[in-house]
Amino acid sequence: MRPAVLNCGTRRVKVQAQICPRLVVRLVACFLMMPAGQASGAGNASSVDASTYVLIPLVTRGEREIDWHSGIGSSGSLTAHEVDSALGLGMGVTDHWFTEVALRYRRMAGSGTALDAAECENILTFAEPNEWPIDLGIAMEIEVPRDPREGKSVRTGPLLQKELHNFQVNFNVLVGRNFQSTQYSATQLEYQGQVKYRYSQPFELGMQAFGSIASPNQTWAAYEQQAHRFGPTVFGRFVLPRERSISYNAAALFGTTAHSPNRTVRFQLEYEF
């Protein structure tokens, strides 16, 4: 394969793709199909968004981005195999307000890929990074699903970020409410977290965790009914000419409860211009 030359900060790095894309797909498929010791129960299968990502309280005024995030969740004892993807267009409108509109697609076991929802995500920040002891932002998302049984939903919550030398720590709590829904009657409570070691711009290592404390009918459900996933993550950014860049992060997540997919492979790719 022809090597690509990318600007990584002040260095030009020649990247030779040694791994065949087909091999990568086979490795991901093997990861997802590894036996987990539990039979799948499609009868009570619940759905957990495999394409979820950690929201960051950081806004760059005038920066536009195309955001593609996707994920594959394996079958668990109470979860079905599903593939989620979303494509969005975002912009830093002011120094403290970022907005993005996106379309989400979903493919569940036994069905084809279909439009799942349209959403608008907003991030507000209140100060400059590192101005306060902990960086604080607020997320506000509005989602209009294709399935009217889910009901329109609003999700909001604080986004926290702290830099500790070469480590960056993020933790978010999101509260969601579905309106005119026959599937969700309780307020949904979720969390997101990540720890990242900023080793070098094109390659950083860390961990991510995602969880839902709620069930469809209970805001704080018993642990066995909650969904929790965590796992290793890689991050990176490649600087391109003319103030453009590509950022990525990818994680392999492991579920800890029967309502969590046993394994999830998720990634996010952002083209900033």
Added chain:
Amino acid sequence: MLLRRDFFIALASVFLPFASAQCAEPEFIIEIRDHKFMPAELRIPVGKKVRIVLDNQQETPEEFESYSLNREKHIPPKSRVTLFIGPLDPGRYVYEGENDVGSGGAALGMIVAQ
């Protein structure tokens, strides 16, 4: 009415420590003229959080981007923006401006923590 006033007083008092902390950092100014950062090398104290004011005196916008400082900022023309950096370990931290090919590439600057 009394309860509402007490609520807002309590809420404001939560943020008071953040406000007082904001005024404590030493301040440094970097001017941007002719697509150059001045001073090109800024010395700041080690182990202290500092406030850096970027004063863009150009008619064109400028960027401040640094991986080592974990900062990316857009500076509109004829305006000032503020960054909060540190506490930093001793060392040299490079940053660059807008990668404008017409001006011969990005302007470079350095912050030296010592």
